[in-house]
Amino acid sequence: MSPVFALVDCNNFYASCEKLFRPDLVDTPVVVLSNNDGCVVARSKEAKALGIKMGVPVFKIQAQIKQYGIQVFSSNYSLYADMSDRVMRTLEEMAPRVEIYSIDEAFLDLTGVQSAVSLVDFGQQVKHTIERWIGIAVCVGIAPTKTLAKLANHAAKKYTATGGVVDLTHPSRQRKLLALTPVEDIWGVGNRISKRLKDMGIHTALDLADTSAKSIRKHFSVVLERTVRELNGEACMELEQIPPTKKQIICSRSFGSRVTSRMHMRQALCEHVTRAAEKLRKERQQAKLLSIFIRTSPFQNNVPQYRNGLTAKLPRPTDDTRDLIQLTMVLLEQIWRDGYDYAKAGVVLSDFYDIGTYQLGLFENHIERSNSRQLMHILDTINHSGQGRLFFARQGVTRGWVMKRDHLSPAYTTHWQQLVKVS
């Protein structure tokens, strides 16, 4: 049986989450900002209509915010994650196989569904259920490959006459839509590649679909070759129900205000490596490589610039926060330079092993800290319980560098004190 994929994508997800708990903002333009209140990462349809662009730094649109009364929110990630869970659980009830692709998107396997119900009807059913149960609007694109399902979803969003559901299983409809789609709107074609394609005279998705896969591979890579095949209805990507184990874990942040002292940098990196270690234990992995980096702001060209990073091997794979903090501090001593206004720092963990599978060298002694497993377990349990938060002294108490979140909405769904009140 030939495969059928659906892509379900929430409309303006972060902005929709904020609006859901603020019925007074129904018709008000809303934008949500990135961490540190830096730039716009989500816009309600009213904000889009005002011409607010994705990714624009918020200081550049202050005038419009004032003029049009745009409501501004800091990212409230725990709220969005909770709403996302509800959407995904509902999808899992409706479709046999679901791949959660990102916080606001999921691929469904609809192979065989059309023998029972028309694909468009099924799509409508999904859309209405999510909207009724969760209150979040979604669009659905249906097609024989993931790339075409993405495109169908795009069309469902763009053309309101579709009712938010587009079935692209028929080749004639595929070609019609491909001809209307600029090449840069294809999943997997970014800025660089679309420029090069246009130089070659390839402007629409249909132009790309009609280019030979072999020549695309020669001029670009296997990745784009796969895209060409998928545009022609040949499924090259499968549904991945179980997320593969991570290959690296990154924790980095820009500072709320510039860091100039070594002590504050130590605290910040400690904080990041501690979060990274928590994620690592959640993945049930141990890491053998640790990298750190620090840098000044590349956008401030009137002050001296410095950026540096360093990678080191741990003596053996570990998930113990103490080992990772220790090495982080050693690395920082080697790259730290006085006299700069640091804007950002981060750590990267990589080279992962399943717990207990690492082969020791012939002459290596395995001296694990005897209490490591238990201690880390207790630490994680307490920090997840919501009862309190334990932290390492190195992370610091005053923490002047933490990120800016001046427009944060309440934790409506995850904190008893902040539930929505109905009066």
Added chain:
DNA sequence: TCTGGGGTCCTAGGACCC
């Protein structure tokens, strides 16, 4: 004053080996 954070995959090139 003010430009996010967290990922993946692929390729090219260097080091090294036989």
Added chain:
DNA sequence: TCTGGGGTCCTAGGACCC
């Protein structure tokens, strides 16, 4: 004097995604 060719592993950097 001659300076091959194939393979592997590693790393840095590019490109993409949400």
